[in-house]
Amino acid sequence: MSQWPILPTILPALTAALLVLVGRDDIRLQRVLSVAATLALVAVAVGLYVMARPGEPLAYRLGDWPAPFGIVVVADRLSTTMVLLASIVAFAxxxxxxxxxxxxxRHFHALFQFQLLGINGAFLTGDLFNLFVFFEVMLIAxxxxxxxxxxxxxxxxxxxxxxxxxxxxxxxLFAVGLIYAVTGTLNLADLAVKVPQVAAGDQALLAAGAVLLLGVFVLKAALVPLHWWLPITYAAAPPPAAALFAVLTKVGAYAIVRVFTLVFSGENAPAVAVADSVLVPAALVTLAVGAVGTLASRNLxxxxxxxxxxxxxxxxxxxGLFRSEALGGALYYLIHSTLIACALFLLVDxxxxxxxxxxxxxxxxxMRQRGLGAALFLVAAMGFVGLPPLSGFLGKLLILDATRDAALGATIWSVILATSLVLLAAFARAGSTLFWKHAQNEREPAQALRAAPVACFGGVVALIVGLSVFAGPVTAEMQAVAQQAGDRGLYVRAVLGSAVASRGE
Amino acid sequence: MELLVASGIGVLTAAGVYLVMRRRTFPVVIGLSLLSYAVNLFLFATGRLAIDRPPIVGATANPVDPLPQALVLTAIVISFGMTALIVVLSLRGFLETGSDRVDISASDRDSSLGSPPPEGAS
Incomplete structure (x- = not known):
């Protein structure tokens, strides 16, 4: 059994403890330790991504307890992709x-590492209760x-x-309790086997649990009407923290994909019917509300x-379409939107x-160095709004292509295209106010741009450019990731062994 | 017993939901505690309600499921820590702003990033 899948959670946990114990009064030591540990985390994430690439998900049983009883960590292609993305954003x-x-x-670096522990744990865990625990770790940090x-x-x-x-x-917790009461297990792979066998009388309880769970995940993913916390929180948070929080909403999106393709899938699951009928319309409203919100904003x-x-x-x-063809394009957009949100928050600062x-x-x-600021803003805004040639354009194109023959296809197309225009207007207005209009009678501030922060921003933008240039190979990778994520039997076999999996088929 | 436990959880949840929607921090904190009590009782009940059957294999012929009790223990620890955090947060908020209202006023919202903090402050 390879020890790698547990490393992305162990490494930040040990680093955080070390930072609190050893480096609490020495900011230099904290910086060195934290940067070194996060760099190592990127290396581990790359290694894990490469290891999970051939196809079989890697299951790590803590203490070698047999699967449905012990804690299990699963590194499949979807989770390793997310861990890699999170570690790269964290490093920048x-x-x-x-x-x-x-x-x-105080304690910025320790909290930062605990945050990484929670994020990586949530991506890698193969257990519903540990998902709750890692959510909590992530939130506390x-x-x-x-x-x-x-x-x-x-x-x-x-x-x-x-x-x-x-x-x-x-x-x-209510959702976890309901699901446990009906199935007697919280291991995701075991749930995937047991959920289709639930007696008809218990179906309603199970569906209630699944829908509550969906509610929690969309709360994390800031879906309307549960989105109000996000603008309030992010606009009050320090911009570098908000740049890392760009990953947090994606944890919610990941959890929806993981739980609703692995556990609650199939035609006769009542929970899927609810998710199907609610998720896409709510997402459309979310998009519209977000776009209108950008127009109404009074600060960047x-x-x-x-x-x-x-x-x-x-x-x-x-x-929300729950189809693996759509998931590939969505993953490409997910990578893009995480990177560009990170870049935009750094730019605000x-x-x-x-x-x-x-x-x-x-x-x-x-403003000092108005031209440079304007150039940086132009690149980031173009990337976000989805103007060619950057990856925002390609990501939206992939999503439009995937939703072409969906039930709400025409509505989806019109909303995405119309909101792109609204976002373009909002960013153009913000940019022209910030960089073109000159104020009278005010002294120019003394602070000039330092090279290092701009270089960090540039690094994230370079990743976005890379994502655009290598869109072909990346999309092919993401299609393969989506393919594997849709293969429930593979995941169940990797965790429980082939005997149990064939019994559940 | 089922009716008693179920209605107890229901009353706790209802009271918690009502208090969480209040405008001042103290009722909200109490409401969150009531909600976490409700969910702890609920988790405990998912292991089935039984009398004189400890969750120890070998102690009785038919022990109850021990897992919900482990889940409850974890949930209690987490909710205890969270309650401590939110109490400190509301106290700090009250001391710094002089008001214990939960909502953010318009003047608060405008301030955005606020004035630039002093460099190197700890």
Whole structure:
């Protein structure tokens, strides 16, 4: 049994403990340890991705307990792709944060590593209850990161964020309880075998559990009407933390894919009927609400936060179809939207620091190095809105192509195309206010752009350019990932062994 | 017993939902605690309700399922930690803003990133 699948959770956990114990008063030591550990995490994620590539999912049984009874960690192609994406985003954000943000409060690096522990754990776990536990780890760390630096507004928004997520956790536990009461197991592979065998009398209970679970996941993924926490939280969070939070919403999307293709799938599952009829319309409304929100925003951070809501809507449209052909394109868009959201949040910080007291408010103000700021904004905005030749365009194209013969096809096309126009208008308006209009009688702020933060932003943009240039191979990879994610028998065999899997077929 | 446990969970949940929707932080915190009590009882009940059957193999002829009790224990630890966090958060919010309202006022929203924090502050 290979020990690799557990490494992406062990490494941040040990690093975080080390940071708290050894480096608590020495920011330099913290930076060195944290950057080294995150770089190692990227290496581990690449290794794990390559190992999972040939096809068989790697199942790691903690303590070698047999599968349905012990804790199991599963590295299949979908989860390793997500871990790789999360570790790359984390590395870029961390390199940005060591230029000053991490010193504005205590324990930034420890919280950052705990956040990675939660994210990677949620991607790799093969067990519903551990998914809950890793969600909690992820959220506890995100509360800390969100409050990093303090301030009255952050505290108010933080209270709402924590309260909303605590309610989400309670609903998650109700769902877990219902599913356990009916099936007697929480192991995802075991659930995939046992859910189709549930007696007719218990079907309603099981469906109730599944729908509650869907509710929790769409809360994390910020689907309308459960999206209000996102703009409030992200717009109050420190921008580098918000850049990492770009991965958090994707954990919700991943959980929907994982649970609803593996466990609650098949024609006669009542839960799937609910998910089918609700998810796509709600995603369309989410996209519209996000796009309108960008138009109404009064500062750049609010605008980017609503843009993230819009991108989650776009992402959940193909995911809501629950078809592996649509999933491939959706994964490409997922990678793109995570990277571009990360880039945009970093950009907000870059712009705000150059504008003195105006910060990121959308009003004319003097700015240092206006031209460079405008160029950076142009690239990021083009990438987000989906103008060719960047990957946003290709991602939306793949989604449009996948939804061509769906039931709501015409509506999906019109909403995606119309909101692209709205987003374009919002970003163009924001850009022209920020970079073209000159303010009178205000002193130019002293701070100039430093090279290192711009380089971090540039690195993320380079990844997006790479994603656009190598769109062909990446799309082929993602199709293969989606193919494997749709193969339930493969996952069940890898976790439980072939004997059990054939009994369940 | 089923009726008693079920209605107890129901009343706790209803009271929790009502309190969570209040405007001040203290009722919200109490509401969240009530919700977590409700879910803990609910998880406990998923192992079936039985009397005089400890979850120990060999102690009785027909032990109850021990797993829900392990789940409840984990859930209690997590909800305890979360409640402590949100209590501290609401206290800090009250001390810094002088109000214990949950909603964010318009003047709060405008401030965005706020004024630039001092460099190198800890």
């Amino acid at each position: 954000v961390l390199l940005y944060a060591v230029n000053g943000w991490d010193a504005r409060g 995100s509360y800390g990161l969100m409050l990093h630096g303090g301030g009255a507004r952050r505290l108010k928004a933080g209270f709402q964020y924590v309260a909303v997520n605590l309610i989400g956790s309670v609903v998650f 951070l609010d605008l980017v936060s609503f843009a993230v809501v819009a991108s989650m809507g776009t992402l959940l449209i193909p995911l 870059l712009v705000a620091e150059r504008r003195g007291r105006a910060r990121d408010r959308l009003r004319p103000a003097p």
